[in-house]
Amino acid sequence: MIAMPARQSVSATTPAAELDAADRRLINRLQDGLPLVEAPYAAVAAELELSEGELLYRLERLLEAGVLSRFGPMYHAERLGGGLTLAALAVPEADFERVSEAVNAFPEVAHNYRREHRLNMWFVLATETPEGIAEVVEAIEAATGLAVFNMPKQEEFHVRLHLPV
Amino acid sequence: MNARQPAPVRLEPLAERRLRALVEQGLPLVPRPWQALAEQCGLPEETVMACMRRWQAEGLVKRLGLVVRHRSLGITANAMVVWDVPDAEVAELGRRLSAEPVVTLCYRRPRRLPDWPYNLFCMIHGTRRERVLAALDEIIEGQALQAMPHRVLFSLKAYRQRGGRYTAEERP
Numbered sequence: 001m002i003a004m005p006a007r008q009s010v011s012a013t014t015p016a017a018e019l020d021a022a023d024r025r026l027i028n029r030l031q032d033g034l035p036l037v038e039a040p041y042a043a044v045a046a047e048l049e050l051s052e053g054e055l056l057y058r059l060e061r062l063l064e065a066g067v068l069s070r071f072g073p074m075y076h077a078e079r080l081g082g083g084l085t086l087a088a089l090a091v092p093e094a095d096f097e098r099v100s101e102a103v104n105a106f107p108e109v110a111h112n113y114r115r116e117h118r119l120n121m122w123f124v125l126a127t128e129t130p131e132g133i134a135e136v137v138e139a140i141e142a143a144t145g146l147a148v149f150n151m152p153k154q155e156e157f158h159v160r161l162h163l164p165v
Numbered sequence: 166m167n168a169r170q171p172a173p174v175r176l177e178p179l180a181e182r183r184l185r186a187l188v189e190q191g192l193p194l195v196p197r198p199w200q201a202l203a204e205q206c207g208l209p210e211e212t213v214m215a216c217m218r219r220w221q222a223e224g225l226v227k228r229l230g231l232v233v234r235h236r237s238l239g240i241t242a243n244a245m246v247v248w249d250v251p252d253a254e255v256a257e258l259g260r261r262l263s264a265e266p267v268v269t270l271c272y273r274r275p276r277r278l279p280d281w282p283y284n285l286f287c288m289i290h291g292t293r294r295e296r297v298l299a300a301l302d303e304i305i306e307g308q309a310l311q312a313m314p315h316r317v318l319f320s321l322k323a324y325r326q327r328g329g330r331y332t333a334e335e336r337p
Contacts, residue, residue, distance in 0.1 A: 017237045033228035036217055038210065039196055040229070056194050063194075069234045072192035073217070073226040086274065086286075115245065115318040119281065122245070122318075149277045151286075155256065157263035157271040165238055 017067050019165065022050065026058055027068070027165050083133040084126050085152040088119040089144065096120070102143045108136045119149060174215035180206060184216060192229065235290055242291045242319060246301060247283035249276075249314040255285050261308055262287050267300045283316065294319060 019027070025048055034040045045055040062068045091099045096114070103109055103123060112123040127133050137148045176184065184206050193201040199217070203210040220226040235243070250258050255273050262285070263271035270288040291297040298317070305311060 019238065027231070027233060030231050031233070033230045034192070036214060036221065036229065038199060038214070040198065041194075041196060052196060056196075060194055065237070066234055067237045068231050070191060070232040071194075071230075072190075073188050073220070073229050074232075075189075076224050076227050086272075088281075090280070113243070113320040114322045115320050117316065117318050122320075149281060151274040151277065151281075153272040153274055155259065155273040157259035157273070159263045159268055159271055165233060165240075 017065050019062075019067070022048070022054075023058055023062065023067075024165050026050075026055065027062070030071075081130075082126060082128055083130040084124070085133050085150055086122065086124055087137065087140075087151065088123075088149040089121040089140075089146045090118050090149075091121050091144075091146065099144050099146065103140060105143075106136060106140060108132065174212055174219060176208070176212070176216055180208065181216065184208070184213060188217070239292050240290050242294045242297045244289045244291075244294075244297045244301070245318045245320070246287050246289060247316050247318065248285040248287075248310075249282045250285045252284070258308075258310075258313075259285055262304070265304050267291075267297075267304070282314070 026044075029044060029048060035043050037043055039052075041055050041059075042052040045052045048055070050058075059068070059071065063071060089099065089103070100112065100114075100121065103121065104112055106125075108125050108127050110124040110126045112121065114120060115122050125133055125136055127136055133150070133152070137150055141148050175181075184202065187202055187205055192198045195201050197210070199213045200210040203213040206213065217226065217229075221228075235241075248258070259271055259273055262268050267289050268287045269290055270286075272286050273284060274286055276282050276284050289297050289300060291300065297319075301317065305313075
């Protein structure tokens, strides 16, 4: 099992947003997707026994509170002709801030997490073309002086994409 | 789906790019969101919906949904569990792990030897580390994976958590 370091970074995050039962039902329902009909909010509102106005109001509030970061079509990056990969760096502890700033300066970096391993920085790269990945990897290596471990997905095992809240 | 399935709609490339750029900003929160987008593009509502239907059929758009910022809900324990699985068994184990309700993503990725021997990645999210670890223990027990080399990489801090311009769903 892994060693457990102090939890300061995790517990220092902002307090959890408050959701009521209707918010939770709404989020869980919408994780399954919105129907492609003229009045999609009314259709989902009817399912949840809310009014359309209340549903729209709740969605607006959840977006404003930052509980939802995005609402709308989820693109399939590769089929859009883009490139996508997961990459990691082994960053010397003393250099961590500098390297994370250098990496995050690239607009192709979609997520960046610090993790507990010698490979301690993990990020997703999304580029407009498949060739773009190699270019960004090279540029990140030049900017950081570190080797990028590039680990594109080879096979996806489908989960029920649903994390109940 | 729709009973009267219309013929696939192709827009002028410029109009299609413009529509895509608009939809990428999110679906408007108004009773007739497609109508609102259509007005901004100078197209009929029906054309916009037909175009979206085609994008879904072609797989450009996976679904119309939302991205939850789990950290804002206190779901801060985000574990990447990685396994070193014999190549001949990885597809089978991937399917079994992805069927576990607590597993939110599951991918096969290349090893990077000698530093990184792991070829199967799955994510488990939760509000507390202990819960995530307990869930993992149950999986190991239930699937008899005691002998399968693995590591748990919890995230310590999100330096950036947002959808990129081209994707919103893949997470590390």
